[in-house]
Each structure stands twice: as C-alpha cells, then as structure tokens.
Amino acid sequence: MKLPNKILKEIKKKCQKYWWNEKEEKKYNEIEKDLFKLLIFTILSQNTSSTNTWKAFNNLEEKVGVSPYILANADIKDIENAIKSGGLYKIKAKRIKNVAKEIIARWNGSLEWIRKSKEDEIREQLLSIKGIGRKTADVIISSIYGYKNAFVVDTHMFRIAKRLGIVEEKAGYEEVSKALANLFDWENDSNAVSYFWLLAKYICRAKNPRCKECPLKNYCKFGRDK
Numbered sequence: 001m002k003l004p005n006k007i008l009k010e011i012k013k014k015c016q017k018y019w020w021n022e023k024e025e026k027k028y029n030e031i032e033k034d035l036f037k038l039l040i041f042t043i044l045s046q047n048t049s050s051t052n053t054w055k056a057f058n059n060l061e062e063k064v065g066v067s068p069y070i071l072a073n074a075d076i077k078d079i080e081n082a083i084k085s086g087g088l089y090k091i092k093a094k095r096i097k098n099v100a101k102e103i104i105a106r107w108n109g110s111l112e113w114i115r116k117s118k119e120d121e122i123r124e125q126l127l128s129i130k131g132i133g134r135k136t137a138d139v140i141i142s143s144i145y146g147y148k149n150a151f152v153v154d155t156h157m158f159r160i161a162k163r164l165g166i167v168e169e170k171a172g173y174e175e176v177s178k179a180l181a182n183l184f185d186w187e188n189d190s191n192a193v194s195y196f197w198l199l200a201k202y203i204c205r206a207k208n209p210r211c212k213e214c215p216l217k218n219y220c221k222f223g224r225d226k
C-alpha cells in the first residue's frame with residue numbers, strides 16, 4: 001500500500017502545529033552536520049521524550065562537551081550528572097563513554113568515513129560498537145542517505161505500523177522498517193516521513209488514539225475495527 005499524496009497533505013496539515021520550534025530545528029540541523037554529536041544525541045534520545053533529550057544534550061554540551069576525545073577522557077560521574085534529565089543516565093553515560101573510546105580507537109576520533117561509505121557497511125560497523133543499536137545506526141544513515149534507505153523505527157513507528165495492520169503484531173525492527181518505507185513513493189515532500197512520525201506520536205498516541213480525526217482512518221485496521 002502506498003499513501004496517496006492527498007493523504008500525505010492531510011497529515012501535514014493536521015500535524016503542522018506539532019512541528020519542532022524554530023530554535024530546536026536550527027539546533028538539530030547543526031547537530032546533524034556533526035555525526036558524532038548526532039550519535040550522542042540519538043543515544044540520549046533512547047527511551048525518553050524529546051524535551052528530556054534536549055535538556056540532557058544541551059547540558060552535556062555545556063558542562064562536559066560533546067566530542068570523542070572530551071567524552072572518552074571525561075569522568076563518568078560528570079557525564080552522568082550532565083545527562084540526568086534524560087533518564088537511564090547511568091547506562092547512557094557508560095554507552096557514551098564507550099562509543100567515544102571506540103571511535104577514537106577505530107577511526108582516530110572521526111566519523112567522516114561514514115560520508116564516503118555505503119549504507120550496509122556503515123550499519124555493520126556501527127552495530128559492532130556496544131551501545132549502538134539498529135535505530136541509532138539508522139538515524140546516522142538516514143541523515144546522509146535519507147529515510148528511503150534507512151527508515152528509522154522508534155516506539156511510535158512500531159505502534160502505528162502494527163495498528164495500520166501492515167505488519168504482524170510480532171514483527172521486528174527490520175520488517176517494520178521495510179513496511180513503513182513501502183508506504184511512501186519517495187517522490188513527494190521530503191518532510192512527509194517527519195509529518196507521519198508526528199502523526200504517530202500525537203494522533204496515534206499509545207493511550208486513546210485520536211482515530212476519528214486521523215487522516216489514516218480509512219487505511220487503518222485498528223481505526224476501522226474501533
């Protein structure tokens with residue numbers, strides 16, 4: 001199933017109000033230019049809200065700094081204290097320090113090789129680092145090659161894919177990623193996936209999904225059965 005342009009436009013109209021504020025969008029665009037920062041931002045976003053992710057990232061940048069050498073040499077307690085607002089801070093601090101050390105050991109502290117590499121190679125290399133999972137690797141790949149080649153699946157995307165009925169209840173990351181990528185013809189608005197994600201988060205919310213007002217209700221198994 002491909003989502004028609006008309007529906008994508010409706011999703012955009014419906015979710016425009018949830019779009020990132022100007023300051024966050026500008027800052028995120030800056031983060032995306034530095035692959036190491038993007039990696040750390042994504043690790044911080046694991047299992048937490050975007051508000052808490054921003055708080056943790058900004059604090060880490062201000063109190064410790066976000067570069068491989070700074071984080072590899074930083075006291076783990078300083079990292080933990082800086083990212084406390086992000087939840088699971090002890091686990092994330094350990095991951096961040098380990099990732100920084102690995103990047104120094106393997107690539108002299110630079111991730112620029114990623115820009116010249118193929119998706120599969122990037123995925124394989126990143127996944128071999130403890131603390132980097134499929135979603136984190138795909139965020140990095142999609143920042144270079146787009147969502148078509150690495151459709152990032154988070155908790156909101158898992159939920160909406162299952163409710164739409166495009167995957168089985170037990171489907172894993174790979175299957176959900178492919179099924180969601182197939183909804184788009186990739187010729188339309190480059191922000192279509194971002195608006196779809198906003199719909200998954202704010203309309204197709206975990207509790208009390210707003211099916212009656214959802215542009216996808218005629219395409220959705222859960223919405224139709226309700």
Ligand code: SF4
Pocket residue numbers: 160163164203204205209210211212214215216217220221222223224
């Ligand atoms: S119709 Fe309901 S369950 Fe289906 S995508 Fe929309 S909000 Fe989610």
